[in-house]
Amino acid sequence: MSGSLPTEKRGAARVEFSRGIDVHMVAIDGTWSRQCQMTDVADSGAKLKVEGSIEGLALKEFFLLLSTTGAAFRRCELAWINGDHIGVHFLHGKNSSKV
DSSP, X not given: OOSSOOOOOXXXXXXXXXXXXXXXXXXXXXXXXXXXXXXXXXXXXXEEEESSOOTTOOOSEEEEEOSTTSOXXXXXXXXXXXXXXXXXXXXXXXXXXXX
């Protein structure tokens, strides 16, 4: 994990949103949560603008809630951090997503 954006290595097409989509990050164990906006997304991951500090949060793995009911979510792992923006990889496999 580096403090700067990685060079472009994505193979998947991304969808960018002119206004971010409101989503919510939640720790796997439920000990923290943050509001954020998804600014772009692909099958493999997303770019998020996080509201509030991310310092001290266990960001190795977390849930990204895509709906207000929690019915749509992705299990994520941190790819990179750049200020208040983070990149995440979606984890695929059993119990990784209901979407």
